[in-house]
Amino acid sequence: MPDLLGGKLKLRHLVLVTAIADHGSVLRAAEHLRLAQPAATRALRELEDLLGVDLFTRGPRGMRLTVFGEAFLEHARAVLTELRRAGERIVGLADTEVGTVTIGTLLAGSNVLLPRAIASLKRDRPGVTVVVRESTFDTLVPALLAGEVDLIVGRLNPVHTRPELRQVTLYSEPVRLVVRAGHPAVGRPDLTLADLMDYPWILPLTQTALRQELEQVLARHGLELPADRVECTSILTMRALLVETDMIAALPGLVVSTDERLVALPVELESVRRAVGVTLLSERLLTPSAGLMLEHLRGRAEELRGALETVGH
Template sequence: MRAIDLLNGRLKLRHLVLVAAIADHGSVLRAAEHLHLAQPAVTRSLREVEHILGVELFTRGPRGMTPTLFGEAFVEHARAVLAELRRAGERITGLADGQVGTVTIGTLLAGSNVLLPRAIAALKRERPGITVIVQEATFDAQVPRLLDGEIDMVLGRLNPIDDQRGLRQIVLYGEPVRLVARAGHPARDRAGLTLADLLDYPWVLPLQQTALRSELERMFRDRGLPLPSDLVECTSVLTVRTLVRDTDMIAALPDLVARTDAEVAPLPLPLDPVRRQVGVTIPDRRPLTPSARLMLDHLRTQAAEITGS
């Protein structure tokens, strides 16, 4: 007998259930009662599977049906197959209910410091079986992966998507941008501080392909100023905050980021033209998975709590 014979469609799932039931209950009659089938139907099905396999699976004795050597081997595999099918059913149910699963979030600078950790914590309290994967990159780098389904959503400052078909954006809250420096930065001692004064210090700016970088560059141009010559380009919140805290570097950070580090504080120089809408970008034509829908719900809830709306 070749193993391929078991994959030609003749062997049915009911055969596995029936053989396991006979082994469990020790007789055709009790197996039939357990399966709510007529005894002749069970006997006929047992003959079918023995014919397919070409061996005898059970022998009759004074104590009922006893598996043969072949029967013991087949019952072991039948039980394993049935157990895997039960687990598959449980997993599918869990996925459909959002009890288990994976949600992958592409994150930008805004939202990654306060909103996202709070939303993840709330989600994990409610559904500990869901795995959350967070991947940081620029918006342009995230879009192809979002469209391909490698990530479920992008959280951060909403970038223009006029030329990006198949995307939809959901606004969560509005947030100003602040120029920040370490608490003891020498620029804080300057009277009547201006943007031009800050060109004397090193800066950390977002990468060129980000919307915030474009707005900051426009701000310098509108004031007739060049970009800082002493410059680091970075979008990692941790790296930016560490550089600002440990050096004289100046950075433009979302207000929530700026207000969550006691050693970093906004400079007395407002950036009124530079505001941002923080939200999620999701595929327009592909529905969110149950896990991703739950993540989005928690992002909305936490955003409302943060803004008091």
């Protein structure tokens, strides 16, 4: 077994492997790191000799990770991430006015809660940089584990089988069927879910919890998924489609309550309600900036609870 703690493994080895994996060749990695190519090649050879395995294969399309390389890269990224976080934590402890927090966000929470929390944080700490990455939960969790995001804000997906994750519930939000003001379905008497199947729909992506819940609601009413549909999680794209067309979408209640161009239809989605909160790593301490972000999320969520009581009725 290679002795990686004996002093032969250098930080530059970890940086080089990640750069080669990201850029696809020693030459491009060396250019990115501002190294001479012979020095980069020599460092890679040193590392492979130390480990006793090849980390890359060389082909016509560049260098590809071997199974050993993939395993080593995962740990190299984790080490570099923790070193970056250590630096940020030291800077944050030395100067609470600066720092960076990276937030992964889902649709629920991204339209009202998160902007308000960011605005509140920036008023208190204008020197803190906030980075927002929007994606689905299953994409953001690996980024959280890798240290690429500090916390995930949005709907709380089940994590009872993931002891490495913990969650902070902020509020519960109803999901409403939303259309544009002036939509043909607005004002129709005795409107039912079946009446809406003739309109085009915007549905969440298949891997999302909301999509699964909507499918279950439709099945309980003996209905199939609308044949005319778009699948999307981008709130900007969804809003534009809703405002410009006769499409229907299932959206968090706060979206419609804060947008005068959208209307919630009087068709209840029984059992579809979103617990919104923050997903964190169980064993990782938050950086000072991430801790401040969590505090502001809690504060703005408390303010939203009153509005949500009205939205749910």
